[in-house]
Amino acid sequence: MSFNLLLVNLTGRNNVYLKREFIKSMFKVTKVFRFTSVAMLCVMFWGCKSTQSTENTATESSAKADKAELEELYWAKIDSSKMNFTEADVKFMTGMIGHHAQALIMSELAPKNGASSQVQTLAARIINAQKDEIATMQNWLRERDQPVPEVNINGLNLMIHGTGMDHSNHMKMAGMLSQDQLVELSEAKGTEFDRLFLTYMIQHHSGAVTMVKTLINTDGAVQDEQAFRLATDINVDQITEIERMKLMLSQMSQESE
Amino acid sequence: MIVATALVTFSCSSTEQMMDVEYTSPTVAPLTQVDSPSPDPRVGLGAGLFDAEEAAWNLTMVSQTPPPKDFLGVTNSDLAFKGKYAIQGNYNGVLVWDISDPANPVLTKEYLCPASQSDVSVYGNLMFVSGEGFSGRLDCGTEGVQEAVSDVRLRGIRIFDITDIEDPKYISNVQTCRGSHTHSVLKDPNDDDNVYIYVSGSAPVRPEDELPGCSDASPDEDSNSALFRIEVIKVPLANPEMAAIASSPRIFENLEEPPSHGLAPSDKEALETAKANGAFTVEFGGQENVLPSQFVSQLFKTQMGVDGEPTAADSAALREKLPSIISNMFGGGGDEDEDSRKGPTQCHDITLYPEIGLAGGACEGYGLLLDISDPVNPKRIDAVADSNFAYWHSATFSNDGNKVLFTDEWGGGGQPKCRESDPMEWGANAIFTIDNGKMNFKDYYKLSAAQTSEENCVAHNGSLIPVPGRDIMVQAWYQGGISIFDWTNPENAVEIAYHDRGPVSPDQMQMGGSWSVYWYNGAIVSSEIARGLDIFALEASPYLTENEIEAANSVKLDYLNAQGQPKFVWPKTFALSKAYVDQLERNKELNNTAVNMARQSLANAEKASPKMRKQILTKLASQIDGLASASGNSAKVKMLADSVRGLASNP
Numbered sequence: 001m002s003f004n005l006l007l008v009n010l011t012g013r014n015n016v017y018l019k020r021e022f023i024k025s026m027f028k029v030t031k032v033f034r035f036t037s038v039a040m041l042c043v044m045f046w047g048c049k050s051t052q053s054t055e056n057t058a059t060e061s062s063a064k065a066d067k068a069e070l071e072e073l074y075w076a077k078i079d080s081s082k083m084n085f086t087e088a089d090v091k092f093m094t095g096m097i098g099h100h101a102q103a104l105i106m107s108e109l110a111p112k113n114g115a116s117s118q119v120q121t122l123a124a125r126i127i128n129a130q131k132d133e134i135a136t137m138q139n140w141l142r143e144r145d146q147p148v149p150e151v152n153i154n155g156l157n158l159m160i161h162g163t164g165m166d167h168s169n170h171m172k173m174a175g176m177l178s179q180d181q182l183v184e185l186s187e188a189k190g191t192e193f194d195r196l197f198l199t200y201m202i203q204h205h206s207g208a209v210t211m212v213k214t215l216i217n218t219d220g221a222v223q224d225e226q227a228f229r230l231a232t233d234i235n236v237d238q239i240t241e242i243e244r245m246k247l248m249l250s251q252m253s254q255e256s257e
Numbered sequence: 258m259i260v261a262t263a264l265v266t267f268s269c270s271s272t273e274q275m276m277d278v279e280y281t282s283p284t285v286a287p288l289t290q291v292d293s294p295s296p297d298p299r300v301g302l303g304a305g306l307f308d309a310e311e312a313a314w315n316l317t318m319v320s321q322t323p324p325p326k327d328f329l330g331v332t333n334s335d336l337a338f339k340g341k342y343a344i345q346g347n348y349n350g351v352l353v354w355d356i357s358d359p360a361n362p363v364l365t366k367e368y369l370c371p372a373s374q375s376d377v378s379v380y381g382n383l384m385f386v387s388g389e390g391f392s393g394r395l396d397c398g399t400e401g402v403q404e405a406v407s408d409v410r411l412r413g414i415r416i417f418d419i420t421d422i423e424d425p426k427y428i429s430n431v432q433t434c435r436g437s438h439t440h441s442v443l444k445d446p447n448d449d450d451n452v453y454i455y456v457s458g459s460a461p462v463r464p465e466d467e468l469p470g471c472s473d474a475s476p477d478e479d480s481n482s483a484l485f486r487i488e489v490i491k492v493p494l495a496n497p498e499m500a501a502i503a504s505s506p507r508i509f510e511n512l513e514e515p516p517s518h519g520l521a522p523s524d525k526e527a528l529e530t531a532k533a534n535g536a537f538t539v540e541f542g543g544q545e546n547v548l549p550s551q552f553v554s555q556l557f558k559t560q561m562g563v564d565g566e567p568t569a570a571d572s573a574a575l576r577e578k579l580p581s582i583i584s585n586m587f588g589g590g591g592d593e594d595e596d597s598r599k600g601p602t603q604c605h606d607i608t609l610y611p612e613i614g615l616a617g618g619a620c621e622g623y624g625l626l627l628d629i630s631d632p633v634n635p636k637r638i639d640a641v642a643d644s645n646f647a648y649w650h651s652a653t654f655s656n657d658g659n660k661v662l663f664t665d666e667w668g669g670g671g672q673p674k675c676r677e678s679d680p681m682e683w684g685a686n687a688i689f690t691i692d693n694g695k696m697n698f699k700d701y702y703k704l705s706a707a708q709t710s711e712e713n714c715v716a717h718n719g720s721l722i723p724v725p726g727r728d729i730m731v732q733a734w735y736q737g738g739i740s741i742f743d744w745t746n747p748e749n750a751v752e753i754a755y756h757d758r759g760p761v762s763p764d765q766m767q768m769g770g771s772w773s774v775y776w777y778n779g780a781i782v783s784s785e786i787a788r789g790l791d792i793f794a795l796e797a798s799p800y801l802t803e804n805e806i807e808a809a810n811s812v813k814l815d816y817l818n819a820q821g822q823p824k825f826v827w828p829k830t831f832a833l834s835k836a837y838v839d840q841l842e843r844n845k846e847l848n849n850t851a852v853n854m855a856r857q858s859l860a861n862a863e864k865a866s867p868k869m870r871k872q873i874l875t876k877l878a879s880q881i882d883g884l885a886s887a888s889g890n891s892a893k894v895k896m897l898a899d900s901v902r903g904l905a906s907n908p
Binding site: 075125213229230 | 306308323326329330331332348373389390391401402403405459461464547555601602605622642644645647648667668669672673674679683765766787
């Protein structure tokens with residue numbers, strides 16, 4: 001079923017990259033089929049065994065064998081569940097890695113630029129959360145034999161390797177700061193940094209929310225459980241942080257009055 | 258036995274003389290001196306799906322049962338309980354387990370009907386299941402829904418008739434704009450004809466073409482917006498197929514600038530230390546903050562014109578001018594956000610405690626206290642925010658309703674947030690007292706055992722264990738395992754038992770661990786995301802005696818829902834009185850003579866004839882009354898006296 005979906009999605013579009021992926025996927029699908037047939041056999045075998053073991057007292061070794069067979073089925077199912085994805089899911093993951101990477105660049109400025117302890121706490125949490133999510137998204141792509149973007153940060157400069165995608169594509173994503181905005185932020189200090197950081201991070205996060213929206217409005221997308229979880233987690237986490245940052249901004253402007 | 262009976266008979270007939278029967282005193286130790294295994298055996302456990310290494314303390318695993326093959330490899334989610342059954346949600350449907358023998362749970366029904374998260378609840382003969390993901394279908398098909406707009410997609414609540422729980426019948430559903438991530442079932446004490454379902458949805462709003470009336474515009478642009486509200490579904494018990502949305506209360510209206518709970522004790526200490534070391538502080542966001550030293554040296558340069566090392570006079574001058582400098586530095590600005598709405602757009606969980614008329618709403622960046630005396634129109638009575646909390650996830654009240662514990666599901670549950678480097682205030686529980694409808698922050702509690710990067714871990718779902726006189730909770734931490742802790746003292750929650758496994762996979766983050774764990778009629782039942790159904794039993798320890806466990810297990814529930822909190826009432830049993838005695842001894846709130854006297858009398862009474870028992874207990878109750886004023890915890894002593902009096906009046 002997921003194989004057919006993939007076929008429709010990949011053959012329906014004329015794209016060299018997709019064709020390459022299609023060939024890769026073919027390979028992967030045959031691998032999954034092999035796994036699944038082994039697993040089916042295991043289930044049948046295990047089924048018989050377990051009926052017996054309820055009649056007799058299960059010996060430790062047969063229970064162990066049942067567990068091993070069940071485990072094989074588990075991994076086969078996890079493996080085949082990873083086939084249920086589309087080009088839109090891949091594009092989202094690939095893009096969001098670069099998007100998150102810019103949040104790291106922005107957040108790493110906070111301690112150096114004399115941010116308030118509240119903003120430093122916020123920045124530290126953004127770094128922690130988005131680093132983990134980058135790892136999860138890279139893993140998601142790797143497990144599906146897709147090109148995995150590697151993030152390389154050098155000061156204010158972001159390099160994304162391994163996707164064959166032009167860096168300028170990343171800069172076009174919703175909410176991304178221009179290089180000028182990044183420089184402006186890096187030169188701000190103290191309270192001015194706080195205000196600019198919050199303003200720009202709200203812009204940046206709102207872009208991520210827009211990217212989730214675009215993804216879910218695409219036919220066939222987010223059927224994959226992990227992709228759904230990631231996209232909705234990014235959605236609610238960033239919406240929550242946007243609220244928090246708006247609150248912090250309004251408190252700042254009230255205190256300065 | 259015969260000898261004992263003879264003795265008792267003898268003693269009863271001789272009116273004055275009572276032979277003392279033997280009794281055992283449990284070992285107790287105060288929670289300030291918990292002697293937990295060290296080094297913590299949960300750190301460094303070997304990986305495996307069904308053969309991971311395990312560590313347990315004061316908790317026995319009674320059974321672990323893998324899911325059936327159609328459900329294997331698919332996330333197990335939340336639990337509900339009815340009679341002898343545990344109902345386990347799974348992203349592929351629901352599983353009905355007969356747990357009357359906890360050592361051998363029997364799978365009585367696998368109902369294939371995919372939807373995430375498949376959180377389940379029950380009321381009477383009805384079962385409710387949450388659907389939020391984009392692949393849930395009205396016809397329960399497993400093929401998913403490929404189109405972004407489709408009339409076969411189910412996002413909302415499915416309703417089943419479980420008159421025969423081993424054969425549920427799908428009778429209806431209620432579609433909602435954001436789907437149902439979780440839900441809570443409210444039985445209003447004053448309404449026997451209906452139940453109400455509070456729906457929380459955290460996924461994006463579905464297109465209007467798919468469900469008419471759904472709008473994700475801001476409420477200022479569209480008063481019908483599906484954001485900034487919850488849905489209340491009314492289910493007529495006589496005609497559950499008529500269930501429909503009754504209201505969409507905007508409980509977040511005007512939610513701005515809630516009082517912050519201020520600093521945690523450890524933060525306060527750090528602040529005091531920094532101040533003692535000469536750090537500069539400034540009031541910001543309603544609390545005192547330490548200024549970074551680079552910032553201070555800049556201030557000396559730019560604001561005070563001091564080059565080089567500042568003198569004591571320079572420092573004093575800066576301190577004096579600091580508030581006005583900081584205020585000047587804020588500048589104008591910020592007005593571009595004046596028109597934008599603040600506050601959460603939805604809740605994650607709403608925990609209902611109808612007996613006290615309150616609900617705890619965990620809603621994005623806020624914890625809310627709601628008055629639910631009018632079920633269709635919940636009213637917000639208080640709100641708290643906390644800069645350490647990323648995502649308010651769920652709430653648990655103490656049985657007396659004087660405290661509430663909120664969890665922070667930082668990272669959404671799919672991320673490893675219990676690593677050694679992760680702060681103990683992030684992804685933790687926050688404990689509040691409720692004083693006249695206001696929540697006051699007391700402390701955090703987070704799983705203390707560091708987990709690996711291959712283990713998703715953060716505070717998640719749990720329930721109270723009905724140990725009388727104490728607030729004890731069992732809680733799931735995903736792959737961090739299960740933690741049982743005492744939060745009677747809201748300023749110092751203490752772990753007293755645990756269970757943990759190594760990661761599912763040694764070299765990659767594979768979702769697993771305990772989604773949720775609940776105490777249900779003596780069993781501690783956990784839904785393991787990857788591994789199935791785990792059942793545990795409490796082990797007695799100096800921090801939780803056999804008497805306390807027995808008293809907890811005397812509480813019997815007919816059903817239990819994840820987000821519905823029942824009020825525990827303890828039958829008057831010997832275990833109840835003995836549990837109070839153990840507690841008074843543990844906390845040194847009664848002296849040894851009094852403790853021994855109480856234990857001896859209870860033991861004698863237990864063995865005595867009904868008439869003699871009444872006499873012994875009545876006398877004991879009045880003796881205990883006399884001890885109350887001298888005790889450090891006269892309230893507890895009175896609870897003991899009342900329980901003994903109650904025992905005396907038992908037929």
